[in-house]
Amino acid sequence: MPTITLNHITKIEGHAKLTLGIEENKVTVCQLGATEGARYFEGIVVGRRYNEANELTSRICGICSCAHVIAAITAIENAIGFTPSEQTIKLRELLTLAERIRSHATHLYFLALPDYLGYESAIAMAPKYKKELQRALNMMKVGNHMIKTLAARDLHPVSAAVGGWLKLPSQDDMDAMGKALDGIKKDAEDTCKLFFSLKYPDFQTEGLFFSLKSEKEYAMLSGNFCSGDRCHAPEQYMNHIAEFHQEYSNANYATEDGKRFFVGAIARLNNNSKFLSLNAQKMLKLSKIKLPSQNPFHNTHAQAVELVHSIDHALEICKTLKIKDEKIPQIPIKAGRGVGAIEVPRGTLWHEYVVDEHGVITKANIITPTAQNLYNAQEDIRCFIPGIVHKTKEQIILDVEKLIRSYDPCFSCSAHFLEVEWV
Secondary structure, eight states: OOEEEESSOOSSBSOEEEEEEEETTEEEEEEEEEOSOOOOHHHHHTTSBGGGHHHHHGGGOSSSHHHHHHHHHHHHHHHHTOOOOHHHHHHHHHHHHHHHHHHHHHIIIIIIHHHHHTOSSHHHHTTTOHHHHHHHHHHHHHHHHHHHHHHSSSSSOOSEETTEESSOOOHHHHHHHHHHHHTTHHHHHHHHHHHHTSOOOOOOOSSEEEEEEOSSSOOSSSOEEEETTEEEOGGGGGGTEEEEEOTTOSBEEEEETTBOEEESHHHHHHHHGGGSOHHHHHHHHHHTOOSSOOOGGGHHHHHHHHHHHHHHHHHHHHHHOOOOOOOOOOOOOOOEEEEEEEEETTEEEEEEEEEOTTSBEEEEEEEOHHHHHHHHHHHHHHHHGGGTTTSOHHHHHHHHHHHHHHTOOBHHHHBOOOOOBOO
16 A cells, blocks of 8 residues: 545545555655645735725635634734724624534534545435434524624625624624524534544544633633643734645645644633533533543534534623614724734634735735644644554545544635735
């Protein structure tokens, strides 16, 4: 079994390729990367006005478009020194939670579950597992409805803006979203029970697990970037995270202080589990996962737990937030640099912008979760193979794809960006 080449890895977002060389039960070649062309979003936003970054960068990904909108807005507001209202922040949290609900439900049922039940796809599962897939569709529908209600459309949202919201939801809208969320609570709990019942490989990554961490909440839109007690402030990220390229891929890769690392749901649980909702904490106990976990396959467990928490958190906002008629204020523009670091379905997302005194973006840098995870995923495959090398080629391929899909990667998001500075 000298070489295994996967030109098209299925059930992921985007396109990826894996080349493995195995000789005498040892891995001689392990190359995981994106095959999509360069995207150049960092170059596209340079020279544009400060309030255009969020709408342009939402096109980076159809699955995580809300994430790029909120990260871009956060970075721009930090650059120009603007502090949004409490209502604005709560609605941004709600939009982020809605996207997490729809994304986790999609990944768990349509991308990850077929592997563990022995099917090629969710479509092939449908005759026997109609109830389970309907559960996923219920949650996805609610997530999409919430995003459309809050942001005017369910892909590439337009209502969220620098300084506030172009259109606010009504109180009736908030009540309707709360009712819809109530209707999927059991779906999320049943999702936990289903994914906890599956058998996962006993594998420990050598990578560090990083996420935002807060001392007062399950970190999502703010916090320090931490792995255990190892933490640094978001605005200092470039002193620690280094991006690099490989000749066999169009993707960016990253290390943290020279070490490989993992971002995602299990990293968030490792750092923030004490702030989970009561229902999510009950589900976590049922999972029998011991935190902190170093097993990347546990990311599916963590996403299931986060579904419960996200629904509970979103419900709390819908029930307690009383909508005030706020207009976007006139914002005095000043030159500055801002970093937006937020937790999105696949991990920590970074946006950085430098704005001049005229409100023009002069520098941009974006690091997606998949770009941060790629190097760790590649090296995990290298370490994972020796334990399964006795299996058939088909079984090895399936196990490796399970590992890749446990990261919930979005290779279209990680395709090489071009950093451009306006001179």
